[in-house]
Amino acid sequence: MRFETLFFILSIPIFLSCSKDLGDEGSLDDLSLNEAIAEKILSKTNAIRKTQGLSDLIQDDEMDKLATIHSENMIQYDFFDHVDHEGKKPSDRAKDLNFTYSKLAENIGYVPWFENVSNCGDTRSAESIAECVVEGWKNSPGHYTNMIGDYVELGVGVAFTQDSIGYFTQVFRTR
Secondary structure, rough: OOOOOOOOOOHHHHOOOOOOOOOOHHHOOOHHHHHHHHHHHOOOOHHOOOOOOOOOOOOOOHHHHHHHHHHHHHHOOOOOOOOOOOOOOHHHHHHOOOOOOEEEEEEEEEEEEEOOOOOEEEOOOOHHHHHHHHHHHOHHHHHHHOOOOOEEEEEEEEEEEOEEEEEEEEEEOOO
């Protein structure tokens, strides 16, 4: 099994303060906001796949759990990598949870919830922050390869820091 570790960091300017004005979206702690962002990431990923004549990825609860744990761990243990704070790769984390797969890949990224994000503009809605992270992956050859790869299922994990930085994980799987 081949697993590519690919990194994604958007060009993010230094901010003196981050806005937590979430408008109609609710609180960053609100699970429904994270779920809305995850759904939009799945939809936008599938739209990219359609342009290549590929079938839609199917949302998968197991992969959502795996992706969410990784996004939360990157925040809790202050790292940004495919290898986690315990030295485990995505395949190790999947095996720890007894999740089966024949192929597995992962994309990670982070984007601030802010009014003026470089290359993205205002990311203070589920739509705009999902668009920003997916476009970043699309413009990164390795991440794009995963997005249009021979996978069947997708899990998306979304978590926010106290200062409103969103951490995103996509886990692609074929059983």
